Amino acid sequence: MSDAITLTGLYKTAESRGKTQSLRALVSSIRRYMSPVALVCLWQVACSLGVLSTRLVASPIQIVVTGWTLVHDGTLPFNLGVSLLRAGSGLGVAITLGVVLALISGLSRIGEDVVDAPLQVLRTLPALALVPLFILWFGIGETPKILLVALGATFPIYLNLHKGIRSIDPKLVEMASTLGLSRWQTIRDVFLPGALPDFLTGLRYAVGVSWLMLVVAEQVNAESGIGHMMMDAQDFLRTDIILVGLLVYGVLGLISDQIVRFLESTLLAWRPDGRKGRKA
């Protein structure tokens, strides 16, 4: 008898549990945002009271005001455009180069011997150490900046795509051959789509690396771009502008990551839900 009573008791609470759970989720999400918001408030208070010198760090309100001014006088949009163009071109070069190299080394043994070994050696070099050499070779125009981005972003694309191509199930390739698919059809229908998940993982890394390389390239030697805007502000002790630049970099990183995630969920729709959008 007591079992039956316990069970009905459970059923009753099960109904109301839905509400309690959603409330709990709301509270926990508020709690997650509470501490960053509190920190920003504390930062503002410290600046207003003069505890934090604006020479060291600008106040949050000042950053918002400066950001607004920079947008209005066209400084931020111009510099952002320049930076985006550099990152975009560099990434474009990296994708082209990475895909071609990965195809060469992924699809033939000879190609692997020729391409893979030097790339594995180059990969271990920190790309940023090449900045002085790049300035010597390519001067201080757009070329070294774009190439620096391309250099950094090529490796994650190449390495992941190469791994993806190599790990294609040989049984699928065999099947393609019994169906009479040509070499090109096999590459298009079997190798490329099969390696796409790994390519997208590589792309996400590559995007992150692009921003990193761009920051350095623009701060070392540039007349425009977000990095230049920040370096310029340094000369005039404008911590507010520097912080606006940092904020922009952060937002750019977030947006590009979201774009790659979106690509993953659309292009990899064939995967069962559990494996979709795996964390990199």
Place this chain on the structure above:
Amino acid sequence: MTSTHSYSEADPGTAVIVEQLTRRFNNGPPVLNRLDLAIAPGEFVALLGHSGSGKSTLLRTLAGLDPVTDGAVTRPRKVSVVFQEHRLLPWKRVWKNIVLGQEDKGIRQRAETVLEEVGLSHRSNAWPLTLSGGEAQRAALARALVREPAFLMLDEPFAALDALTRLKMQKLVADLWKKHGCAVLLVTHDVDEALLLADRAVVLERGRIRVDVPITIPRPRRHADPGFEGLRSLLLDALGVHTA
């Protein structure tokens, strides 16, 4: 990949002929040892044998996946293979898998027709990873049939399926064979499956044919047919399983 001097493709409708086929791997003992086998057009042959008896090597050679190095193989130009695993591309919808590699206009219609035949038209737009084992194997069968092969090779196609699904698939294969009339080579471990489906059972042992018997029981056959008993013990005996 194939050495053409000893490997010819006959006109459609010609039987499969294997003559003195020998195959070794890395100079080891021969996996196939001067093997002779002929399959008539429209004939259903079941190939039995233990693991390592050369069944798979023979099938792979006939499928063109393994080169003919010693001996000669004649086969129709249009052949299809169904493997134990469905081998569908997970990134292509079922119907696109069926007509993979075919690029003319009527492919969608052909895919739908053959999916209807194997009873899978409702999953035409599904992703392969959402199919059950039986459904995936039906799709693999559809992919083989859409090419209208004169010779169909089945490499233990039901081995990974549960017992009930396997019975349904055996019935499906029997029906499809009756309809299409292609020559079939079924590689299997299952003596009952061979007796249910084939015109002839061939037992392979160490790369040579040990037993080659016709199965003359009238169709449609049922698993419990008493006429199977003599043949079953004969085949099991050849496979080294002594029932008596």
